[in-house]
Amino acid sequence: MTRKGEQTRTRILDTAARLFHRKGxxxxxxxxxLEASGTSKGNxxxxxxxxxxxGLAVLQREKVLLMHFLDDVLSRGTPAEGLSRFFTxxxxxxxxxxxxxxxxxGNTALEASDTSPAYTDFVAGVFDAWISxxxxxxxxxxxxxxxxxxxPPRELAEMVVATVEGGIMQARLLxxxxxxxxxxDTLRKILALHH
Amino acid sequence: MTRKGEQTRTRILDTAARLFHRKGxxxxxxxxxLEASGTSKGNxxxxxxxxxxxGLAVLQREKVLLMHFLDDVLSRGTPAEGLSRFFTxxxxxxxxxxxxxxxxxGNTALEASDTSPAYTDFVAGVFDAWISxxxxxxxxxxxxxxxxxxxPPRELAEMVVATVEGGIMQARLLxxxxxxxxxxDTLRKILALHH
Numbered sequence: 001m002t003r004k005g006e007q008t009r010t011r012i013l014d015t016a017a018r019l020f021h022r023k024g025x026x027x028x029x030x031x032x033x034l035e036a037s038g039t040s041k042g043n044x045x046x047x048x049x050x051x052x053x054x055g056l057a058v059l060q061r062e063k064v065l066l067m068h069f070l071d072d073v074l075s076r077g078t079p080a081e082g083l084s085r086f087f088t089x090x091x092x093x094x095x096x097x098x099x100x101x102x103x104x105x106g107n108t109a110l111e112a113s114d115t116s117p118a119y120t121d122f123v124a125g126v127f128d129a130w131i132s133x134x135x136x137x138x139x140x141x142x143x144x145x146x147x148x149x150x151x152p153p154r155e156l157a158e159m160v161v162a163t164v165e166g167g168i169m170q171a172r173l174l175x176x177x178x179x180x181x182x183x184x185d186t187l188r189k190i191l192a193l194h195h
Numbered sequence: 196m197t198r199k200g201e202q203t204r205t206r207i208l209d210t211a212a213r214l215f216h217r218k219g220x221x222x223x224x225x226x227x228x229l230e231a232s233g234t235s236k237g238n239x240x241x242x243x244x245x246x247x248x249x250g251l252a253v254l255q256r257e258k259v260l261l262m263h264f265l266d267d268v269l270s271r272g273t274p275a276e277g278l279s280r281f282f283t284x285x286x287x288x289x290x291x292x293x294x295x296x297x298x299x300x301g302n303t304a305l306e307a308s309d310t311s312p313a314y315t316d317f318v319a320g321v322f323d324a325w326i327s328x329x330x331x332x333x334x335x336x337x338x339x340x341x342x343x344x345x346x347p348p349r350e351l352a353e354m355v356v357a358t359v360e361g362g363i364m365q366a367r368l369l370x371x372x373x374x375x376x377x378x379x380d381t382l383r384k385i386l387a388l389h390h
Contacts, residue, residue: 124368156381164361172305186346187354190385
């Protein structure tokens with residue numbers, strides 16, 4: 001792809017990601033993406049077969065970002081410090097969005113799960129990868145004596161991810177960081193996380 | 196309202212609730228509600244000003260059902276038995292839907308929160324009422340020595356509701372009760388719930 005083609009593709013994806021985040025996938029039209037990104041119809045359809053392909057490309061890009069984020073926050077310091085940083089930075093990321101948009105994977109999980117199998121499979125894979133990384137981190141923290149070890153890592157990790165998603169939902173609804181902050185604080189206490 | 200008028204209104208709301216649950220609010224059109232409910236346009240607009248009014252009426256009806264559900268499951272037996280029944284019956288309700296549709300309040304929280312203030316306010320009120328009832332139940336269970344008492348009831352209740360919503364999201368995504376069941380089992384253990 002030419003440099004200009006690459007830039008056009010990126011601009012379309014940036015715009016689409018913003019619209020999907022704010023309005024949801026179903027309520028966003030290709031025309032809105034065209035207008036908001038300043039792209040011609042010909043250019044858009046050169047890069048993408050349609051809204052479905054744009055949506056999947058947005059999800060793929062967000063998955064890469066999430067995995068980089070997890071690698072970055074979890075890997076520094078002790079296992080417990082990594083987990084603690086994950087909670088802190090997850091709140092910070094949501095604060096940066098001013099609690100608009102929420103989590104694109106959670107949104108897609110709810111919006112598309114009964115109607116779009118391709119999205120469902122992809123997003124299920126994202127959650128599975130996310131839960132696996134948290135479970136691995138919890139296991140390391142347990143081995144280091146930095147986290148309660150009376151429950152299996154995978155079980156705790158599933159609960160952590162479900163609780164974070166529920167907290168993001170509440171924060172988005174109330175346009176306030178309080179629900180997510182409370183929920184993350186409670187998670188720290190309940191995991192007996194110390195470092 | 197005549198008995199026939201009441202029946203028409205109920206039929207419209209039943210149909211709309213089903214479509215909103217499955218497809219989401221934004222993706223459902225008034226025409227689909229008309230067709231699926233077998234109602235004439237004149238009849239629908241006699242009862243409702245438009246899709247927005249139908250959506251709010253559906254949410255109001257679902258709120259009444261949720262509050263009845265909570266009153267029913269929480270009030271029988273000891274405080275801990277009530278909470279335990281809440282977990283069991285929440286899973287059962289989702290199983291009955293075969294994990295399609297999820298929680299209409301969670302769906303609306305994510306879908307409408309950045310675009311429809313009337314819905315947002317209403318759904319925020321539903322979550323607040325739900326959290327308050329769980330907090331009250333937790334407080335009673337703590338007083339009876341049936342639940343960990345090192346954390347405040349409201350804090351635990353916020354986490355419980357966030358975790359249940361996150362668990363419903365995962366169950367819906369995977370079309371499986373496993374994620375919700377795991378999450379609820381972990382919640383029981385983490386609350387040190389015993390009766």
